[in-house]
Amino acid sequence: MTNVVIVGTDMIKFGRFPDRSIEALGAEAALMALDDCGLSIHDMDAMYCGNLMYAPHMIGQRIMKEIGQTGIPVMNVTNACATGAAAIREAWIGIKAGVYDTVLCVGVEKMPKGLLDPGGEDDGIQREGILGSGLMPCVFAEAGMEHSLKYGTSFEQFAGISVKNHHHSTMNPKAMYQIETPLEMVMEAEMISYPNTKLMCSVNVDGSAAAVLMSEDKAREMGLLNRAVRIKASSLSSDPYSQRNHALSDWNSVTRLCARQAYEQAGCKPEDIDLIELHDCFATAEMLHYENLGLCEDGQAGRLVDEGETTLGGRIPVNVSGGLLSKGHPIGATGIANVVEIVTHLRDEAGERQVKDARLGLTHVVGAGAACAIHILERIE
Amino acid sequence: MTLELSNDKCSVAPYLSVPNEGAPALIGTLCGVCDEVLLGVRVACGNCGNRKNLKAVKLSEKGKLYAFSVVYRSFPGVKTPFVSAIVDLEGGGTLKGTLRNVEQDPHSLAQGMPVDVVFEEIDQKDNKGRPCTGYFFEPADQDQRG
Numbered sequence A: 001m002t003n004v005v006i007v008g009t010d011m012i013k014f015g016r017f018p019d020r021s022i023e024a025l026g027a028e029a030a031l032m033a034l035d036d037c038g039l040s041i042h043d044m045d046a047m048y049c050g051n052l053m054y055a056p057h058m059i060g061q062r063i064m065k066e067i068g069q070t071g072i073p074v075m076n077v078t079n080a081c082a083t084g085a086a087a088i089r090e091a092w093i094g095i096k097a098g099v100y101d102t103v104l105c106v107g108v109e110k111m112p113k114g115l116l117d118p119g120g121e122d123d124g125i126q127r128e129g130i131l132g133s134g135l136m137p138c139v140f141a142e143a144g145m146e147h148s149l150k151y152g153t154s155f156e157q158f159a160g161i162s163v164k165n166h167h168h169s170t171m172n173p174k175a176m177y178q179i180e181t182p183l184e185m186v187m188e189a190e191m192i193s194y195p196n197t198k199l200m201c202s203v204n205v206d207g208s209a210a211a212v213l214m215s216e217d218k219a220r221e222m223g224l225l226n227r228a229v230r231i232k233a234s235s236l237s238s239d240p241y242s243q244r245n246h247a248l249s250d251w252n253s254v255t256r257l258c259a260r261q262a263y264e265q266a267g268c269k270p271e272d273i274d275l276i277e278l279h280d281c282f283a284t285a286e287m288l289h290y291e292n293l294g295l296c297e298d299g300q301a302g303r304l305v306d307e308g309e310t311t312l313g314g315r316i317p318v319n320v321s322g323g324l325l326s327k328g329h330p331i332g333a334t335g336i337a338n339v340v341e342i343v344t345h346l347r348d349e350a351g352e353r354q355v356k357d358a359r360l361g362l363t364h365v366v367g368a369g370a371a372c373a374i375h376i377l378e379r380i381e
Numbered sequence B: 001m002t003l004e005l006s007n008d009k010c011s012v013a014p015y016l017s018v019p020n021e022g023a024p025a026l027i028g029t030l031c032g033v034c035d036e037v038l039l040g041v042r043v044a045c046g047n048c049g050n051r052k053n054l055k056a057v058k059l060s061e062k063g064k065l066y067a068f069s070v071v072y073r074s075f076p077g078v079k080t081p082f083v084s085a086i087v088d089l090e091g092g093g094t095l096k097g098t099l100r101n102v103e104q105d106p107h108s109l110a111q112g113m114p115v116d117v118v119f120e121e122i123d124q125k126d127n128k129g130r131p132c133t134g135y136f137f138e139p140a141d142q143d144q145r146g
């Protein structure tokens, strides 16, 4: 089977765009990705569109109406917060299968403000506050507390993750925020769900990101390999059974399963990876994924924060883009935006926040429900 | 043991049996192949996929606190703070719910703390106008535990 490469990719600056339509946001990123590799919509064999909030509304086709209705197959993909990554993976499968040579992936979201309703029964009973809290800040707080109760991970260590990611975003002009948030500021921010304060929750923003995937042979033929990045692994998992799963969302098993498959596919180990963009929807989540992705032994994640190992310049920089905590989390776009970040580093084009000599990068997202998607990307020598 | 649902009352959770007569009960499914206890009535075991050797069982109303968060921000109209808790029941099954009658302070709560499940009509009616039976966690009654 052919290798699949990413030839073009880009994203808009994340923010709030109440006056722009969702298809206009999607179209902007799509055209930026096409321009990045000098291709046109006429070169695309198919298009996959990742969007969550407007899933029934054919957002992919609405974007095509903005950028050129060539009549190619368009598929709308939704998989909670793994939506954008799932669109990339579907395109990867199509190219691997030999059905398509060149595929456009677009992730786009216009987010409601504030706490997201997790849905559920529609019998008129408000279960929030009765059956604990089903809201995401609490669900991820409980998962963090499981770690804290087991290993002694502290509020301060969780907060340190938010300090780091906000610091990283000061070097990323496309992040929603570019502000330093010292430890006291993070810890003294409004407590949402202990231990997650407001500054330890990702920002609901609007945004879009896009990527053009191509078979490696075709990219070579078209002379596009010099800036291309190879997809070494594309892995997707659903949550395997775990005992407490009905009560306590298990982000660990689903990520560990996905990571094991991704490392195997890529033929590499966690220590071979140069940088990671992982799903820091809450500061507590990032802590868990250090261990889930094999960056350290179980119980050691807090130490990684203390010693700055995951900060730019450290042993394994994580969320150099600012992550969901500060760059922002437009759900359908998130999984493609973290691909944009890794590709930028592998091309040595990340400027001030460049991870030196980056050769292998990993992207990770989890969707509540649950789904995990991991891509391992490699610089082409 | 079966899951009963009264016509005159509604249940807060699909694994909470609310019969016309008698007390509410937590219902689970015991898998005869892998011995897992799952919440609610199941057509197949989520762990091993077995569809045949499944038995509905009444779950214990005693358990131990496993994890929690103190929730300060919720939907408008929901009273905060409250403790959202994950409780492992004696003999199997893990539930999520609200832990009451404790200090709303994460440092005063400990993993392994014994809790009881108590059933109570909540202060809401469903859209058919029926009262709703819920459950809550409370610190276990130490005297009764001996």
Ligand SMILES: [Zn+2]
Pocket: B031, B032, B033, B034, B035, B036, B045, B046, B047, B048, B049, B050
């Ligand atoms: Zn079983």
